[in-house]
Amino acid sequence: MAKTTPLKTILTTSLATAVALPAWAEGELSLLTWEGYADDSFIAAFEAETGCRVSATYVGSGEEIIAKMAAGGGVYDLITPASDITKLIIEAGFVEPIDISRIDEWENIYPQFRELDNIQMDGEYYAMPYTWGAIAFMYRDDAFETPPTSLAALFDPRNEGRIALWDDKSAIYVAARYNGDTNIYTLSDEQIAAAVETLIEQRPLVRRYWSTAGELVDLYVGGEVDISNTWAGYQSALIAAEGIEVTEFIPEENAEGWMDSWMIADGSADNACTYPFLNMQLSEQGQCGVANVNGYSVANPVAARNCMTEEQFVALHQDDPAYLDALLMWQPLGDRMGAYVNAWNSVKAQ
Amino acid sequence: MTLRIIDRIGMGFFLGLPILWIVLFMLVPYGVLLTYSFWIKSYPLFEPAFQFGNYLTLLNEPQYLSVIGRTLKIAVIVSVTALVLAYPFAYFLVFRLKNATIRKVLFFGVIAPLWVSYLLRAYLWKTILGTQGVLNSTLMGLGIIGEPLDVFLYSQAAMVITLTYIFIPFMVMPIYAALEKIPRNLDEASADLGQSSWTTFWRVTVPLSLPGVVAGFTLTFCLCFGDFVAAFLVGGPDGLMVANVITSQFGAALDWPLGSALAVVMLVVVLAIISLSDRFEQRAKVQF
Incomplete structure (x- = not known):
């Protein structure tokens, strides 16, 4: 009788399986x-x-x-x-x-x-809906005497160097709302240009455009920033676990939902x-x-x-279904997506 | 006869594999990239075409030229900084240090970080440069500054520091090699002819080490020019580099044709610099 090596066994078994079950996955x-x-x-x-x-x-x-x-x-x-x-x-x-x-x-x-x-x-x-949330805003409790309630706090020179903003086309949504344009998913070229202007003016105040969840947590924990936007429920819990008190809020200008x-x-x-x-x-x-x-x-x-x-x-x-209804749920941008992303890139390229 | 055939087959294998490798993993991908750069963005993805619209966009929209300009600027600053640090160091090791063991230790001290993951080293700088980082704590402890400075992290300065640290081995190695090859008797001959050591340095050592300097500068410059991690980890709101824009075109903007065009432009810049430096190096070469 021939010796059976483990490799041989594996090969034979997988071959047999492949024959017996065509859908191998x-x-x-x-x-x-x-x-x-x-x-x-x-x-x-x-x-x-x-x-x-x-x-x-x-x-x-x-x-x-x-x-x-x-x-x-x-x-x-x-x-x-x-x-x-x-x-x-x-x-x-x-x-x-x-x-x-x-x-x-x-x-x-x-x-x-x-x-x-x-x-x-x-x-x-x-698609089968699974989870949802807001792109809320968040501030460090000990940094504000009067809690911020508006996007204006992110454009306020008094918060210079203490602001973080999500490195995403969402920044255009934020600036557009600050400018009073609530149709954030159907912005015209002029409205996008105005949002870019606003973001360029804001840029010297910004400490960091954050891109990952962990990074935003590090920014708060390392004492780099006091106010930012956030994936509601996620980063605030991680920051709280590090012993830093932060509060999430939905500003007067409303927030996006996903x-x-x-x-x-x-x-x-x-x-x-x-x-x-x-x-x-x-x-x-x-x-x-x-x-x-x-x-x-x-x-x-x-x-x-x-x-x-x-x-x-x-x-x-x-x-509270009203909370969900109030959010500006993300909409497909279709062929306008490139315009939003490139507008955001042009802010960072300045 | 048969031996010669075997020889030839052996040679074929010997050369064939690397050539196959270059074709498969360099030329074909570059060809694909070049092809994509003529395609056209069309929702939801993109369509084959032959047009120069993507290249025109790069020229007409100021953001692309300004990012390329910024990337060139940072690459130059890093290369010059690295050169200023690396040359005296290599010179000291080769000409002034008498103890061979210490020389080896110091040389490997510069090279050793190459064995540590790039990402890890970049992250490390975050903890050093941060507002509550090692650098600020030290400066405050020494009483040099009263308040922590935030210019060290999330700024172009942070990117320059990090990139210089990461790429400096590529500057030290070729300069060290070039200096080591200079015959010592040239120094003595210069001294015999009554030249000061300062003149000897500028008129003998520097010209002879120039090929090493050019090689080091080219390596450092090209590595910097294509870097994207430093901007991602320690860059500030004004830290966007070309490579970051390319990733964004392949990702967020979903415009592979524009991203490819930008990548082709980058490739052309790098190739131009390499061939320039190659010419320069040839001219600077001296036979002993």
Whole structure:
């Protein structure tokens, strides 16, 4: 009898498996997502129950998701872009429709999200809403005698060198609102130019344009800045954990809101793990799982009601649909996206 | 006969693999980049085309020229700073230090950081330069400043400091090598002819070490010109460099054609500098 080396065993087994199961990816899910959306604290149980192995690649920006998919994202099964780029992803053909009859709690999702045009095309849904939040503003408690309530604080020379602003096209949204232009997702060229002017005037006051969550935390903890915008619920908790008191606020000029959803990459609907995973993410397990890890609000308030404490439920504004309605939810910019991004680059290039 | 054929096959392998490597991993990607630079942005992505619109955008919109200008400026400042620090250091090691062991230790002291991850070293500077960082605490402890200074971090100065530190080994190595090759008897001959050591330095040592200086300057300059991490980690609101704009075109703006055009321009600048320095180096070469 011939000796069987471990390598031989592996080869034979995988060959046999390949013959028996044509869909070799069965039992494996590959995610392209944000940190925290596939946290072990709630994914481990899913893996144990279903036998599906979940692996995640983390991205730092939504554009990274597009870039990876545009470069041929064949290895990913599920992605989690924000609501401003879902439309583009659908129209670029990177994803396939979701059969909502297979999503158990679909009807529990906020109607505001289900009705969004940017997750649908030709009467079919392409995204399952998952989490949401505000691009709120935040200040260090001990730095202000009178708490700021307006965007004016970010343009006030008295705060020179103590201001941080998100290094993103969102800066254009902020400046436009400060200028009194509330149609931030449909700005004209003149309005964008005015926003650029405002940002150039503000630039000498700015300590740093921050780009990652950890970086903003470092800026507060290192005593570099006192006021900034922030991904509500996320960085403030990390900063508080370092013993620094900060307060989030929605300014008089209002704030942007975002919603992340799960989308199925083209060719992955047949993966036997896809729908069980989506259902888990929309259930109490996934919704409270992500809320506990990232501090974001979730898309299924029914699940949230059941698995959150009263305190958390209120803190994440799950009890208050008016809060959600007031936010300026990110809209797809379509072919105007380049104009926004280049306007923001031109501020930094000055 | 057969031996010669085997020789030839062996030679083919020997040369073929590197050539294949260069074609696959350098020429083909550059070709792809060049092709993309003529394409056109069209929502949601981009379409094949042959037009010069992307290059015209780079010329017509002031932001691109101003970023290229800033990047050149920072690269020059860093290269000059590195040269001013590296030359006396290398000179001291080669000509003044008598102890060979100490010379080796000092030389490797400069080179050793290359074995540490670039990112780690850049992060390190953040903790040194920060408002509550090592530098400010030290200066305040010594009573030199009363309030922490914030110019050290998130500024162009911070980028220059970080880049100089990171790329200085590339300046020290070629200068050290060039100085080491200068025959010592030239020094003595100059002295015998009644020249002061100052004149000897300027008229013998410096000209003979020029190829090393040019090589070091070119390396440092090109590495700086293409850097994007320093701006990302320690740069301030005025720290945007060309490489950062390219990443933004490939990412946030989703305009690969414009990003490619910018990358091609950058490549041309770097190639121009390399061929210039090559010519300069050839002319400065002296046979002993």
